[in-house]
Amino acid sequence: MTTTTTTAATRRTGERGDVRLTGIGKTYGSFTAVHPLDLTVPEGSFFALLGASGCGKTTTLRMIAGLEEPSSGTVHLGEQEVTHLPPYKRPVNTVFQSYALFPHLDIFENVAFGLRRRGIRSVKKQVGEMLDLVQLGEQARKKPHQLSGGQQQRVAVARALINHPKVLLLDEPLGALDLKLRRQMQLELKRIQTEVGITFVHVTHDQEEAMTMADTVAVMNAGRVEQLGPPTDLYENPRTTFVANFLGTSNLLTARTDSVTGEDLVVEAGACTLVLPRARCSAPTTTGGEVLVGVRPEKISLTHAEDADTIPDGRNRVTGRITSAGFIGVSTQYVVDSPVCPDFEVYAQNIDRDPRLVPGAEVVLHWNPAHTFGLDAAQSPLAGTAEDAAAGGEGTGAR
Amino acid sequence: MPLKTPLRWLRRNLVVLAGLFTLGYLLLPNVVVTVFSFNRPRGRYNYAWQEFSTEAWRQPCGVAGMCGSLSLSLQIAVWATLGATVLGTMIAFALVRYRFRARGPINSLIFLPMAMPEVVMGASLLTLFLNMGAQLGFWTVLIAHIMFCLSFVVTAVKARVMSMDPRLEQAAQDLYAGPAQTFLRVTLPIAAPGIAAGALLAFALSFDDFIITNFNAGSTVTFPMFVWGSAQRGTPVQINVIGTAMFLLAVVCVLGAMAVGNRRRRRTG
Amino acid sequence: MSTLTEAPPPLAPAPAAERPPRRRGRRTPYWLLLPGILWLLVFFALPLVYQASTSVQTGSLEEGYKVTWHFAAYWDALHAYWPQFLRSVLYAGSATVLCLVLGYPLAYLIAFRAGRWRNLVMILVVAPFFTSFLIRTLAWKTILADGGPVVGALDSLHVLSVTNWLGMTDGHRVLATPLAVVCGLTYNFLPFMILPLYTSLERIDGRLHEAAGDLYATPLTTFRRVTFPLSMPGVVSGTLLTFIPASGDYVNSELLGSTNTQMIGNVIQSQFLRILDYPTAAALSFLLMAAILIMVTLYIRRSGTEDLV
Numbered sequence: 001m002t003t004t005t006t007t008a009a010t011r012r013t014g015e016r017g018d019v020r021l022t023g024i025g026k027t028y029g030s031f032t033a034v035h036p037l038d039l040t041v042p043e044g045s046f047f048a049l050l051g052a053s054g055c056g057k058t059t060t061l062r063m064i065a066g067l068e069e070p071s072s073g074t075v076h077l078g079e080q081e082v083t084h085l086p087p088y089k090r091p092v093n094t095v096f097q098s099y100a101l102f103p104h105l106d107i108f109e110n111v112a113f114g115l116r117r118r119g120i121r122s123v124k125k126q127v128g129e130m131l132d133l134v135q136l137g138e139q140a141r142k143k144p145h146q147l148s149g150g151q152q153q154r155v156a157v158a159r160a161l162i163n164h165p166k167v168l169l170l171d172e173p174l175g176a177l178d179l180k181l182r183r184q185m186q187l188e189l190k191r192i193q194t195e196v197g198i199t200f201v202h203v204t205h206d207q208e209e210a211m212t213m214a215d216t217v218a219v220m221n222a223g224r225v226e227q228l229g230p231p232t233d234l235y236e237n238p239r240t241t242f243v244a245n246f247l248g249t250s251n252l253l254t255a256r257t258d259s260v261t262g263e264d265l266v267v268e269a270g271a272c273t274l275v276l277p278r279a280r281c282s283a284p285t286t287t288g289g290e291v292l293v294g295v296r297p298e299k300i301s302l303t304h305a306e307d308a309d310t311i312p313d314g315r316n317r318v319t320g321r322i323t324s325a326g327f328i329g330v331s332t333q334y335v336v337d338s339p340v341c342p343d344f345e346v347y348a349q350n351i352d353r354d355p356r357l358v359p360g361a362e363v364v365l366h367w368n369p370a371h372t373f374g375l376d377a378a379q380s381p382l383a384g385t386a387e388d389a390a391a392g393g394e395g396t397g398a399r
Numbered sequence: 400m401p402l403k404t405p406l407r408w409l410r411r412n413l414v415v416l417a418g419l420f421t422l423g424y425l426l427l428p429n430v431v432v433t434v435f436s437f438n439r440p441r442g443r444y445n446y447a448w449q450e451f452s453t454e455a456w457r458q459p460c461g462v463a464g465m466c467g468s469l470s471l472s473l474q475i476a477v478w479a480t481l482g483a484t485v486l487g488t489m490i491a492f493a494l495v496r497y498r499f500r501a502r503g504p505i506n507s508l509i510f511l512p513m514a515m516p517e518v519v520m521g522a523s524l525l526t527l528f529l530n531m532g533a534q535l536g537f538w539t540v541l542i543a544h545i546m547f548c549l550s551f552v553v554t555a556v557k558a559r560v561m562s563m564d565p566r567l568e569q570a571a572q573d574l575y576a577g578p579a580q581t582f583l584r585v586t587l588p589i590a591a592p593g594i595a596a597g598a599l600l601a602f603a604l605s606f607d608d609f610i611i612t613n614f615n616a617g618s619t620v621t622f623p624m625f626v627w628g629s630a631q632r633g634t635p636v637q638i639n640v641i642g643t644a645m646f647l648l649a650v651v652c653v654l655g656a657m658a659v660g661n662r663r664r665r666r667t668g
Numbered sequence: 669m670s671t672l673t674e675a676p677p678p679l680a681p682a683p684a685a686e687r688p689p690r691r692r693g694r695r696t697p698y699w700l701l702l703p704g705i706l707w708l709l710v711f712f713a714l715p716l717v718y719q720a721s722t723s724v725q726t727g728s729l730e731e732g733y734k735v736t737w738h739f740a741a742y743w744d745a746l747h748a749y750w751p752q753f754l755r756s757v758l759y760a761g762s763a764t765v766l767c768l769v770l771g772y773p774l775a776y777l778i779a780f781r782a783g784r785w786r787n788l789v790m791i792l793v794v795a796p797f798f799t800s801f802l803i804r805t806l807a808w809k810t811i812l813a814d815g816g817p818v819v820g821a822l823d824s825l826h827v828l829s830v831t832n833w834l835g836m837t838d839g840h841r842v843l844a845t846p847l848a849v850v851c852g853l854t855y856n857f858l859p860f861m862i863l864p865l866y867t868s869l870e871r872i873d874g875r876l877h878e879a880a881g882d883l884y885a886t887p888l889t890t891f892r893r894v895t896f897p898l899s900m901p902g903v904v905s906g907t908l909l910t911f912i913p914a915s916g917d918y919v920n921s922e923l924l925g926s927t928n929t930q931m932i933g934n935v936i937q938s939q940f941l942r943i944l945d946y947p948t949a950a951a952l953s954f955l956l957m958a959a960i961l962i963m964v965t966l967y968i969r970r971s972g973t974e975d976l977v
Contacts (some may be wrong), residue, residue: 406923414773414776414777414781415773415777415781417770417773417774417777418773418774418775418776418777418778418781419777420773421770421771421773421774421858421862422772422774422789422792422793424770424855424858425793425796425855425858425859426792426796427807427811428796428804428805428807428808428811429795429796429799429804429807430856431807431810432799432803432804432807435807435810439883446806446809446813447810447813460788476831486703486704486707487704489700489701489703489704490700490701490704490705491699492700493696493697493700493701496697497696497697497700499697499698499701505701505705508705508708508709508712508713509708511712512708512712513708514908514912514960514961514964515912515957515960516912516913516915516916516917516933516956516957516960517913517917518914518916518917518918518932518936518937518953518956519716519719519916519936519953519954519956519957521714522716522719522936522937522940522949522950522953523716523718523719523950523953524711524712525940525945526715526719526722526950527714527715527718528829529946530718537763542711543711545707545711546707546708546711546712546877549704549707549708551709553704587680591941593927603797603798606800607797607800607801609802609919610916610919612919613937613941614937614940614941622799623801623802626800626802626803627802627919628808630802630806630923638800638803639802639803641800642799642800642803642804643799645798645799645800646795646796646798647798648798649795649797649798650791650795653795654791656683657787661832667863
């Protein structure tokens with residue numbers, strides 16, 4: 001699904017520029033920041049490491065950069081092993097969190113820094129072109145503190161990219177920007193990546209950012225990679241409760257496996273019988289075993305109880321009463337109190353609003369069984385939610 | 400009613416008036432020093448106003464030994480600044496950038512000279528020199544000055560290096576600068592204001608030191624010692640000339656630096 | 669395409685020998701520290717040890733000194749010079765209080781009220797430093813001269829009758845009285861009070877004042893409950909930076925005072941440089957150091973600011 005862009009340089013040498021991490025881990029004293037993990041980032045891809053703060057994503061990135069020495073395992077860039085190379089000898093560049101622009105140098109010299117350190121004399125043309133690429137040609141002689149946050153961010157990208165690294169590492173590069181600028185810069189970074197074809201490894205805690213930009217996302221939690229895949233895959237078919245909750249919102253209900261019929265799994269949740277495809281269940285499917293059944297809020301339709309007979313057959317149904325309705329323009333967010341789940345979330349598009357759907361109304365929730373997924377009931381259904389984070393789920397590993 | 404407004408004004412600006420009073424208290428001696436640099440005293444002492452004269456300004460070195468002591472003080476201050484700045488900067492970097500044993504004792508060793516009355520330091524250093532049979536003079540004074548300036552440099556540089564984002568150095572390393580290049584191109588330029596502040600402080604402290612110097616100078620005479628001696632034998636007007644000139648020089652330098660900074664900011668801003 | 673398998677955790681931590689050598693030398697900090705720390709050890713710490721040993725020696729200049737554990741030197745010194753010790757504490761203490769009272773409004777003025785004059789006022793506070801402090805102290809001789817305008821004004825405002833009553837002045841003179849010495853000490857160490865005060869006041873967010881006002885605090889309450897507590901670090905380091913050097917000072921007492929205003933610094937100085945009674949001088953100096961260290965430690969403990977460096 002990820003198409004590998006092979007640049008002219010690598011085609012000539014026949015060398016692939018994948019980043020390969022093998023059994024790489026990091027411990028600080030008795031604290032394990034990153035559990036030994038294997039990870040391959042294909043050349044030319046836009047790869048995101050997503051997780052809450054302290055999950056080990058930044059540490060992983062810094063081990064690729066050489067700023068942190070792994071406690072175990074190896075790092076390969078293409079065929080070259082770089083595990084113990086100092087950062088200044090690695091063909092890798094980083095866009096730092098809050099940019100780390102040199103305050104005593106102007107924009108031009110910031111961008112030229114890497115070239116000059118490698119002994120390149122005539123930098124003027126290259127720097128000029130690079131500044132044009134990030135649309136900062138006019139600002140070359142300003143000092144970093146005279147630029148806006150978005151401009152500083154682009155300088156940081158230019159300063160790294162001018163060295164034509166094999167891999168560009170981005171450590172929360174948009175964290176310091178406001179929402180609107182962040183959106184704009186996401187598209188901008190995506191454009192630059194497509195233009196230069198360099199592998200980007202992007203660390204972020206913003207799930208929307210990761211999904212918008214990356215071809216492949218690895219969701220990290222507590223020093224481990226929970227799940228890895230294209231954004232749509234992760235969203236539609238989460239395999240752990242953490243992924244289900246951290247990427248968007250999920251309604252999770254505890255159910256008991258009733259029977260397996262062909263490709264489908266039939267489960268009982270309270271008085272309701274629900275169906276889900278076996279392929280979308282990552283839990284062991286033994287009859288009578290517990291399973292967490294999940295469904296995304298926007299997949300659910302809401303029908304007033306009086307019209308229950310108009311719902312087509314073959315859909316999963318749950319009954320309940322609306323406890324709150326929040327109008328947010330494009331959609332309305334309902335919370336429904338149902339016997340199987342006390343706060344079932346439903347996002348309904350504002351196409352034809354039924355005026356009867358107000359708090360207190362009895363409703364039927366129904367959705368296509370194909371949108372249901374099943375998770376191992378042995379995990380906490382709250383993992384990855386805001387309550388989880390507040391309860392001390394955040395670690396202190398990544399710095 | 401008409402009384403209320405001035406009262407309220409007074410209450411609101413009481414702190415300003417008090418502050419200005421203190422400022423006057425601080426500056427009054429300098430005014431006196433300047434005015435009396437134009438005096439023509441009758442006796443040996445320049446404490447009472449007699450008549451206006453620019454004689455001392457025309458012959459600033461007209462007193463035996465004064466300009467010699469001034470140049471000696473400048474020499475000592477330059478070398479002491481250099482020594483204390485180099486050693487202090489090294490210590491500051493070690494303290495901020497590295498973890499090592501004996502951190503606590505080392506911090507105390509740096510703090511103590513600042514918390515020690517000068518007589519104690521001067522007197523104890525003299526006992527050491529006497530025990531070693533060292534010849535008191537230029538070198539003993541220089542050693543003493545480097546010793547008491549060191550802690551102040553460490554404090555000034557440390558504050559600057561501590562506030563420096565460690566990611567800047569990582570960024571330099573990431574951009575192909577080896578350890579030496581990183582230090583020269585990034586660390587040192589960014590720490591420079593702290594080092595400069597430390598050096599300036601060391602220069603001022605060394606140049607103006609009297610108590611410690613008096614213990615360890617032997618028969619060498621620095622400028623503060625010359626002034627001290629003249630307080631006993633008779634104060635020439637020329638010391639007021641030197642004092643005034645130094646004050647004006649300092650103010651002009653600072654104002655000039657500020658003007659240059661302002662213009663640069665305006666041009667690039 | 670992208671592959672992921674969780675590697676099994678290693679059974680035991682990798683043996684130390686297999687671990688790669690650390691890139692940065694472990695000894696680097698020691699090399700950086702060595703020259704400076706050695707300097708301080710040899711020329712600051714070692715002299716204190718020498719001084720301690722000198723204080724328990726007996727002998728004379730001609731015959732040389734021997735360590736005889738003559739602790740009586742301490743007792744004798746204290747017995748003979750307790751008035752000077754007491755004066756040192758009193759004068760330095762009064763000067764410190766005066767510095768705080770005079771310095772606080774100025775620091776406050778620079779931090780909150782000076783506006784665009786801030787830099788100029790700051791320069792004016794620091795600039796006198798560049799005129800040798802001895803020259804400036806001599807100027808006080810002119811300012812406080814008998815029958816001069818300053819003394820005349822103090823006299824007519826009945827300030828002198830108050831100080832007379834306190835034993836700080838005698839009759840219609842200021843020069844050669846304790847008041848002159850305290851005045852000089854205050855003047856000399858005032859910038860050391862103002863600068864730390866300013867630093868800690870400047871860090872206070874101006875919005876805190878507004879917040880306090882919003883919560884029904886009068887300006888005076890705001891100062892008492894918000895501003896002053898937040899400036900405590902500056903008050904603590906300012907008082908220390910003033911009291912410590914002031915208590916060991918002998919220049920002000922010598923130039924502005926009389927034989928009746930001698931402080932302990934004067935005694936140490938003359939014992940060392942004129943009378944050449946090294947054991948007594950060393951004992952006095954050691955006592956001063958000990959007294960100051962104890963006072964400073966207690967003070968820092970009480971005020972709860974441990975990190976002054």
